[in-house]
Amino acid sequence: MLRQRVLSALWFVPLSVSLILIGGVPYALGVGIMLLIAGWELDGVFRKAGYGTFRPVLYGGISALALIPLTIGQLPIFLTVTLLLVAAALGMMGGYGRGETAAVLHFGFTLVGVFYLGWLGGHLIWLRTFPNGELWTLIGVLAIGVGDAGAYFVGSAIGRHKLAPLLSPGKTWEGYLGGVVFATLTAFGLAILATLLGRAVSPPMAALIGMAGGIFSPLGDLAMSVVKRAAGVKHFSLILAGHGGVLDRIDSILFGVPICVYLLLLLG
Numbered sequence: 446m447l448r449q450r451v452l453s454a455l456w457f458v459p460l461s462v463s464l465i466l467i468g469g470v471p472y473a474l475g476v477g478i479m480l481l482i483a484g485w486e487l488d489g490v491f492r493k494a495g496y497g498t499f500r501p502v503l504y505g506g507i508s509a510l511a512l513i514p515l516t517i518g519q520l521p522i523f524l525t526v527t528l529l530l531v532a533a534a535l536g537m538m539g540g541y542g543r544g545e546t547a548a549v550l551h552f553g554f555t556l557v558g559v560f561y562l563g564w565l566g567g568h569l570i571w572l573r574t575f576p577n578g579e580l581w582t583l584i585g586v587l588a589i590g591v592g593d594a595g596a597y598f599v600g601s602a603i604g605r606h607k608l609a610p611l612l613s614p615g616k617t618w619e620g621y622l623g624g625v626v627f628a629t630l631t632a633f634g635l636a637i638l639a640t641l642l643g644r645a646v647s648p649p650m651a652a653l654i655g656m657a658g659g660i661f662s663p664l665g666d667l668a669m670s671v672v673k674r675a676a677g678v679k680h681f682s683l684i685l686a687g688h689g690g691v692l693d694r695i696d697s698i699l700f701g702v703p704i705c706v707y708l709l710l711l712l713g
Contacts, residue, residue: 457685457694460475461475461586462587465579465582465583465586466579466583468573468579472570473511473512473515473570476566476570477507477508477512479691479695480507480511480562480563480566481504481507482684482692483562483566483681483690483692483695484503484504484507484558484562485504486682486684486690486692487558487561487562487681487692488503489681489682490672490673490678490681491672491676493676493677493678494675494677496551496554497547497551497554498555498558499532499533499536499551499555501532501536502529502532502555502559503559505532506532506533506555506558506560506563507558507559507562507563507566508563509525509528509529510525510526510529510559510563510564510567511562511563511566511570512567512570513525513567514568514570514574515570515574529556529559533552533555536552562699565699565700565702565703566699568702568703569586569698569702571706572585572705572709575709577644577645580635580636580639580644581646581654581709584632584635584636584651584654584705585632585654585655585658585705586698586702587631587632587635588629588631588635588654588658589628589659589698589701589702590697590698591627592627592628592629592631592655592658592659592662593624593666595623595624595626595628596621596623596624596663599620599622599623599624599627600616600619600623601620603619604616604617604618604619605617605619606619608621609670612667612670612671612674613666613667613670616666621663624659625656625659625660626659627659628658628659628662629655629656629659630655631655632651632654632655632656632658633648633649633651633652635651636648636650636651636652650709650712653708653712654705654708657704657705657708658701658704659701661700661701661704662697662698662700662701662704663700665697665698665699665701666696666700668696668700669681669693669696680693681693
């Protein structure tokens with residue numbers, strides 16, 4: 446399993462870093478494709494649990510909300526959300542009219558997928574548009590990723606006290622704290638490196654960003670663990686050898702990156 450994870454990381458991590466550094470349309474397109482794959486995985490797990498989504502609204506909504514950070518002003522945000530709600534409601538009414546008694550639940554699951562993946566995932570694109578956005582995106586994403594790996598190794602080595610035994614029996618408090626430390630140090634180290642290369646990035650602010658990401662990102666993993674347990678599956682898919690699906694890899698990032706975005710805005 447560890448060997449498969451390493452082999453997958455050898456192409457997945459360089460590809461992700463390259464897209465972040467390139468930015469622009471290639472980066473936005475890469476994030477969009479990643480979120481749509483995650484949407485396909487989430488829809489599949491919902492269906493295994495006996496439910497489903499209105500797929501056109503799900504995929505269209507994820508794409509629309511993810512691209513909102515590329516627009517200017519509040520009107521595109523409110524207009525897009527309004528149209529999504531109307532489209533989902535129409536899907537619910539049409540499904541119920543065809544005799545789908547679970548149409549109301551499908552309405553709810555569609556909106557969960559749209560906002561969870563599209564809205565939260567859109568912060569990845571928004572963060573890239575900040576001043577020094579490529580650096581802050583790298584710091585946030587890599588800190589969360591290293592923190593996640595650090596939590597796994599620390600928990601495996603010395604983990605004794607269960608963090609959430611009903612949701613994810615393998616997670617421990619020791620691993621959680623180790624992940625926070627790894628995320629903080631990673632962010633701080635990357636900022637130091639950027640500073641040495643002549644880029645104006647504050648190492649203390651980066652450390653704070655990494656710490657916040659390390660603290661909050663596991664919530665995304667736990668939330669998706671509930672979905673998988675309800676559906677009786679271990680992974681969202683098997684696209685990434687050793688890792689499971691795309692959503693298995695980005696569930697922590699979807700919670701951690703928005704925290705980084707708002708903390709950066711708060712700190713100016």
